[in-house]
Amino acid sequence: MSDQPAAIRKVKGACPQDCPDCCAMIYHVEDEKLIEVTGNPENPLTNGRLCVKLKDFAGHHAHQDRLMYPMKRTGPKGSGKFERISWDQALEEIKTQWQDIIDEHGPQAIYPHCYAGQIGTLNGMTSGDRFFNALGSTVAEKTYCGSAASVGWVLTNGAVGGMDPESFAHSKFIIIWGQNTLSTQSHSWPAINAARVNGAKVIVIDPVRTRTAKQADMHIAIKPGTDSALAMGMIHVITQERLYDANYVGKHTVGFVELKERAADYTPERVAEICGISADEVQMLARAYAEAKESAIRMGVSIERTPGGGQAVRAISCLPSLIGAWKYPGGGATQMTHYQFPMNWDNLSRGDWIKPGTRVINQFNLGLALTGDMPLDPPIKSLFVYNSNPLAMCPSQSKTRKGMAREDLFTVVSELFMTDTAKYADIVLPATMQAEQLDVMWSWGHFYIQLNQPAIDPPGETVSNTELFRRLSKVMGLTRPQLYLSDDELVSSYVDWNADSMKGITLDYLKEHGFARLNLGGLPHERTPHAEGDFGTPSGKCEFVASAAAGGSTVGTFGRQGYTFFQDGSAIDPLPSFTAPEETADANPKLAQKYSLSLLSGKAHSFLNTQYANEVKHLKREGGEQSVLINTADAAARGIEKGAAVQVFNKNARVKAVADVSDDVREGVVFMTLGFWANKKNAATGPNALCNDKNSDMGMGGTMNDTLVEVALA
Ligand SMILES: Nc1nc2c(c(=O)[nH]1)N[C@H]1C(S)=C(S)[C@@H](COP(=O)(O)OP(=O)(O)OC[C@H]3O[C@@H](n4cnc5c(=O)[nH]c(N)nc54)[C@H](O)[C@@H]3O)O[C@H]1N2
Ligand SMILES: Nc1nc2c(c(=O)[nH]1)N[C@H]1C(S)=C(S)[C@@H](COP(=O)(O)OP(=O)(O)OC[C@H]3O[C@@H](n4cnc5c(=O)[nH]c(N)nc54)[C@H](O)[C@@H]3O)O[C@H]1N2
Numbered sequence: 150m151s152d153q154p155a156a157i158r159k160v161k162g163a164c165p166q167d168c169p170d171c172c173a174m175i176y177h178v179e180d181e182k183l184i185e186v187t188g189n190p191e192n193p194l195t196n197g198r199l200c201v202k203l204k205d206f207a208g209h210h211a212h213q214d215r216l217m218y219p220m221k222r223t224g225p226k227g228s229g230k231f232e233r234i235s236w237d238q239a240l241e242e243i244k245t246q247w248q249d250i251i252d253e254h255g256p257q258a259i260y261p262h263c264y265a266g267q268i269g270t271l272n273g274m275t276s277g278d279r280f281f282n283a284l285g286s287t288v289a290e291k292t293y294c295g296s297a298a299s300v301g302w303v304l305t306n307g308a309v310g311g312m313d314p315e316s317f318a319h320s321k322f323i324i325i326w327g328q329n330t331l332s333t334q335s336h337s338w339p340a341i342n343a344a345r346v347n348g349a350k351v352i353v354i355d356p357v358r359t360r361t362a363k364q365a366d367m368h369i370a371i372k373p374g375t376d377s378a379l380a381m382g383m384i385h386v387i388t389q390e391r392l393y394d395a396n397y398v399g400k401h402t403v404g405f406v407e408l409k410e411r412a413a414d415y416t417p418e419r420v421a422e423i424c425g426i427s428a429d430e431v432q433m434l435a436r437a438y439a440e441a442k443e444s445a446i447r448m449g450v451s452i453e454r455t456p457g458g459g460q461a462v463r464a465i466s467c468l469p470s471l472i473g474a475w476k477y478p479g480g481g482a483t484q485m486t487h488y489q490f491p492m493n494w495d496n497l498s499r500g501d502w503i504k505p506g507t508r509v510i511n512q513f514n515l516g517l518a519l520t521g522d523m524p525l526d527p528p529i530k531s532l533f534v535y536n537s538n539p540l541a542m543c544p545s546q547s548k549t550r551k552g553m554a555r556e557d558l559f560t561v562v563s564e565l566f567m568t569d570t571a572k573y574a575d576i577v578l579p580a581t582m583q584a585e586q587l588d589v590m591w592s593w594g595h596f597y598i599q600l601n602q603p604a605i606d607p608p609g610e611t612v613s614n615t616e617l618f619r620r621l622s623k624v625m626g627l628t629r630p631q632l633y634l635s636d637d638e639l640v641s642s643y644v645d646w647n648a649d650s651m652k653g654i655t656l657d658y659l660k661e662h663g664f665a666r667l668n669l670g671g672l673p674h675e676r677t678p679h680a681e682g683d684f685g686t687p688s689g690k691c692e693f694v695a696s697a698a699a700g701g702s703t704v705g706t707f708g709r710q711g712y713t714f715f716q717d718g719s720a721i722d723p724l725p726s727f728t729a730p731e732e733t734a735d736a737n738p739k740l741a742q743k744y745s746l747s748l749l750s751g752k753a754h755s756f757l758n759t760q761y762a763n764e765v766k767h768l769k770r771e772g773g774e775q776s777v778l779i780n781t782a783d784a785a786a787r788g789i790e791k792g793a794a795v796q797v798f799n800k801n802a803r804v805k806a807v808a809d810v811s812d813d814v815r816e817g818v819v820f821m822t823l824g825f826w827a828n829k830k831n832a833a834t835g836p837n838a839l840c841n842d843k844n845s846d847m848g849m850g851g852t853m854n855d856t857l858v859e860v861a862l863a
């Protein structure tokens with residue numbers, strides 16, 4: 150007998166999470182057990198390091214609370230009481246219920262709900278689209294994240310990926326606009342740091358002094374939802390003081406005269422008033438930004454979560470072309486990079502299978518749709534949730550909860566864990582985690598395509614989303630052959646292996662290395678995608694006046710269901726401007742008298758949306774329970790001290806929280822971290838109990854950050 154330790158097998162993978170970094174990972178397997186997951190040191194961005202959330206990803210796979218078997222509800226909805234059943238029983242129950250619903254109401258009474266719990270090509274946001282489109286269910290628009298911002302960006306620059314995160318190392322001036330980079334895209338920080346070592350200045354624009362803002366050379370604590378005014382103010386200063394690059398503007402942009410005219414109203418004084426900052430800050434920012442030339446802007450997603458969010462991204466997206474920043478490595482802007490990935494999005498979502506006239510319901514309207522507050526014929530009789538935890542993450546939670554509690558709603562949830570949402574299911578189906586499944590990963594924060602290879606067998610009776618929908622297709626008697634493609638066949642079908650950007654990248658290469666940089670020309674850190682124009686707009690130029698909006702054509706990014714939607718562009722102002730938030734003292738003084746604090750919700754350092762918040766160590770890092778960050782003066786005015794038990798409340802709900810009192814948030818604003826699960830103390834989970842469910846100006850984005858609340862001692 151050998152006393153040699155068993156060999157450790159290493160398998161290349163990639164992080165499944167909805168995060169711009171999409172890290173290259175290595176699974177370490179011993180005796181067919183996942184013993185450790187590390188960052189792949191060969192990947193220049195991941196550089197061998199995983200973030201705090203993924204530090205014990207092996208332990209997360211082996212978590213004692215993982216769902217292992219299909220289950221059927223035995224207690225009242227929401228009670229979390231279930232009994233184990235077999236897959237055959239679960240599928241038979243779904244088939245019987247759905248067949249009855251289809252016979253009585255038609256397939257549109259079935260409503261799928263999905264987001265990016267896993268973000269891969271095979272198992273991610275589109276994994277169920279082909280099945281539901283073939284079934285003829287209601288179409289669910291998936292616009293939780295980035296869709297208003299994406300439309301703003303695409304209208305201006307086209308569906309192009311923008312700056313490479315590695316090229317920030319060459320920047321001289323970096324604006325981090327509404328992003329908490331150190332928590333939400335931490336692998337781009339080394340390049341930012343490299344730039345700083347070379348003398349670059351970093352400016353953070355955020356109502357909260359986040360851990361990222363604390364690192365900055367300057368923090369501009371703007372009022373929420375006023376970013377478009379600030380960007381228009383910068384355009385005003387740059388055009389009035391002739392700080393723009395006339396040559397670049399002349400060659401590569403459309404609508405300069407109109408933009409200049411539109412910006413004329415946005416004087417530094419007026420902008421200062423709107424944004425709650427000083428006129429000097431507006432001027433200083435515009436001048437320093439224009440003068441540095443190698444100026445970079447990194448936009449976060451939160452900018453979009455107010456009524457004028459899409460136009461804010463439009464205004465910001467005009468800035469790099471105005472000053473000609475795109476000419477230089479380290480100059481330009483980045484919103485999201487995924488546009489560059491050569492996926493066959495039509496094969497992924499098969500939007501062409503949707504019968505004309507099929508109804509579309511936006512996912513932010515989940516509560517309205519389930520409660521019937523939105524008149525629907527047929528009503529929603531069945532909800533199918535996968536890759537999402539809408540009870541916690543969708544605004545207007547009380548409506549969602551009321552809807553999910555309906556006895557006549559047949560709910561199926563495919564999950565890793567018994568989440569707040571899963572507790573309301575009639576049938577729960579167990580899903581695999583990333584080390585147990587095959588996937589091709591794209592990214593919205595860099596340009597590496599990756600192959601995630603299964604390292605261990607699925608535990609218990611868990612199945613991947615691809616297998617789940619093959620099983621459902623079979624019981625529902627669907628006949629389209631594409632619904633039965635194996636995972637390997639899906640890999641072939643979903644990636645456009647012949648695309649220019651895939652030159653030299655084969656499946657075998659990915660199997661060996663795990664990742665490959667898309668062929669976009671030039672070295673990553675030297676990338677200057679728009680030095681010679683080459684924008685993805687109809688004119689090929691950066692469109693200050695958006696032709697898609699002006700011409701009334703439809704706009705949208707992926708396939709109809711893939712990620713956003715198609716929108717009639719004529720509803721959009723072709724020039725950027727400021728739309729004021731609706732819940733402010735100016736816009737709604739009556740409401741503001743009762744509830745005078747603007748609520749922001751943002752990502753936790755140690756959670757990924759609600760994921761990992763069921764891990765004790767991560768929960769501890771976030772203080773153990775829901776907190777609310779409130780400014781010292783606002784707290785004093787309410788007799789609240791640090792650590793006090795408080796209630797955060799408004800017309801929608803009351804949420805218990807612990808007060809965190811400091812000047813890290815501007816007066817008049819409170820901040821609640823997202824992700825905490827419901828517990829004995831809080832039946833309502835987190836900020837979404839309080840947030841509004843209106844849509845924003847474009848892309849059917851959300852407006853969660855346009856919510857007034859009040860805080861009082863509990
Ligand atoms: N650790 C961690 N990382 C994550 C996630 C996570 O949950 N945890 N989630 C992932 C996902 S899904 C996403 S979309 C990204 C999002 O990551 P980010 O783009 O960083 O978005 P948020 O954390 O929502 O907000 C960032 C900052 O914007 C500020 N903010 C809010 N409203 C405004 C405003 O009106 N104007 C300005 N200028 N700033 C504002 C907030 O105070 C917050 O500090 O992170 C991804 N990465
Ligand atoms: N108030 C407020 N609301 C927000 C936001 C905000 O800033 N403020 N942010 C918005 C944003 S940016 C986003 S992206 C959304 C996020 O909304 P969601 O995507 O719903 O958020 P998660 O909490 O990540 O939930 C994903 C679920 O999918 C499950 N899951 C993971 N992998 C798999 C798998 O392979 N198969 C199956 N079947 N399930 C899996 C996880 O266990 C988890 O419960 O929330 C939005 N909601």
Ligand SMILES: [Mo]
Pocket residue numbers: 167293294295450
């Ligand atoms: Mo997101």
